[in-house]
Amino acid sequence: MTKFDLHTHHERCGHAKGEIRDYIESAIKHGLQVIGISDHSPYFGSGVDRPHPGITMAKSEFPNYVKEVLKLKEEYKGKIEVLLGVESDFFPEHIETYRKEYEKYPFDYIIGSVHQSGGVSIFNKKRWNGLPPKEQTRHKEEYYRLISESAQSGAFQILGHIDAMKGYYPAFSDIQTAAVEQTIKILGEHHMAIEVNTSGKTKDVGGWYPSDLMLEMCLHYGVHITFGSDAHVPERVGDDWNEVSVKLKEIGFKEWVYFRNKEMQSVPL
Template sequence: MKFDLHTHHERCGHALGTIEDYVKQAIDFGLDYIGISDHSPYFYSDEDHLYPTISMKKSEFHAYIEEVLRLKEAYKDKIHVLLGVESDFFPDHLDLYRQQYINQPFDYIIGSVHYVQDVNIFKRGRWDGLSKREKQEVKEEYYRLIAHSAKSGLFQILGHIDAMKGFYPEFSSIQTDVIDKTLKIIGEQDVAIEINTSGSTKDCGGWYPADDILERALYHNVSVTFGSDAHKPERICDEFDLVKKRLKEIGYREWVYFVERKRRVTGL
């Protein structure tokens, strides 16, 4: 079975194409399931569109949901369209985000940590001038937030769990045992992590997360799923077959996807 649970579209301000463009491309690529999961609005802000090049407007959120549901019905004979969202994880606003999602018909919610110490993880130069100890503290805070997101009960999937390496490849070599502790918590909470192939579009190359993390995730019984994090339709299911092959080599025998927030398991 072929699926992709992580895609974006023009509403977020930094992706190309309409939702329907992604659905049609997924059909052309022979997918069984295509998940639409654009960036959640900044619900905590008084502004409708706090960051126009990062996420959709608050006023667009319900229109987004309605459009995905309409396309789900329109294309039901050709492909399964899943309603998802990639949600920022802000611990101080967790209840607010929970209220926004609780009564919506999401098939799944991806929880992603994009801010550590109030700085975007992809901000170039955020590591400049930091001492070895300070870099370690940033990394440990990043994984503490991921662990917190796993325990929140809000998410079915955790997004790109080593994405801080995106524009700082040296991130991976910062020594700490926090990753193993975090994976243990994720496994205990029974939340899935995604293999996200968009890392290959960043300075780090490769996928999120790296093989060593996937090996430890298997040890901690963490379920895995697939997301290209496509920001243009042509990237849907990018490197899907390579990921599948590598997971088998590591020792995985299955991966998961979600329908109506319920896990479904399929063999590799």
Template sequence: MKFDMHTHHFRCGHADGNIRDYIEAGIAAGLQVIGISDHTPYFGEKEDQAFPRIAMGKSELVRYVQEVLELKKEYEGKIDVLLGIESDYFPDHVEAYRKVLTQHPFDYIIGSVHSVGGVSIFNKNRWKSLNEKQHIEVKEDYYRLIQDSARSGMFQILGHIDAMKGNYPSFSGIMTERILDETLQVIAENGIAIEINTSGKTKLSGGWYPSDAILERAFHFGVDVTFGSDAHKPERVADEFNQVAERLKTIGFTEWVYYKNKQKHGVPL
């Protein structure tokens, strides 16, 4: 069985195509399940669409939900269309996000940390003036936010848990094994899945999020895993699904999971 839990579309302002394009791409790729998971609005900001090239406006959320639910009905019997969303995790605005997201029938919510200390994790310039100690502090702050997101009870999946390496490949070499192991233990204890996200190939780091080394540690701690292409173009739907499945098997995983109605479903590898 093939599935892809992480796809975007035009509403976020930095993806191509509409929702139907991604569903059709999923069918063409042989998927049985496709999750639509565009970026949440910035609920902590006053403006309707505070960052038009990053996330949809608040006024678009209801239309987004309605469109996915309509397409779910239309494609019934051809492919299972799931209503998901990718939510930012901002500690100061957790309750604002929780209040809105609980009002809609999401099959699952992906929790992703995209900002540390008010700076995008993909901003490679943030590292230029930092010494070795500060590099470690930033990486630890990143993983503490991921821990907090796992404990929040808001999410079924955590998105791209080492994506801070995306535009700064040296991130992976910053020595913080203790905080990483601690983070994976917290994720396992809270019964949340991490995604293998193949969009890392579009960044300077290349490869997948997370790295094979992290996946091996995740297996050790009993963390569930799922698949997400993080497609921002329809042609990337299910990208490298088979390769990821084979790699997981070599690590020792025997199944991965997806979520429907916020219930976990295991899929043999």
């Protein structure tokens, strides 16, 4: 069985540790055949080179990032397949700018992630302080509206951590709205893949993204599944891969996928 991890970061983003090579070596150590490098995209919509140093790399650093991954891809040929990816922010107002930047490079895949909703980080737990139920629902529905739009944009092969808003606010999962299922239906219609992202275990919620219930909906609506540890330290590469594989089989999935040259590669479960 091909063991893979498509979601890894490194020191360029400003909040991960280690170099790209460290993540590749960790992947080999953990028995992976495929490792995807997918650091945070720069803020291409900003006029500043690096407006948020602790969150993403500088625009001027992006070509060096691509160059390094491609160099390591060649170097490790025969030992492990290294894929060129990026975790892209999704800002609807800047999508064309981002798309033009990505067209310059030979990406194997692009992960589209909503990190901000309503102008506030999805990981900002203060956003929930004192919000009445109706407002909580509005916040959740805005988040899923953005995720739906990211799928409809056609800019991404994979959508990242589609319920990560629960990371530091576990009660997020209990906010009832039809928007979740409507969004997953849209993902299926657009032949999207979503990741099972095991980094939720490092947050207050203490579990993976997305929930089992959402994975069941994904199976129902024909959404493809991939794996991402979202490792920000090399040791977490491939974290919980076997456990996720077992869970997906229990839910009823027969395969999961990764991407090479933006073409979907199926791996039986």
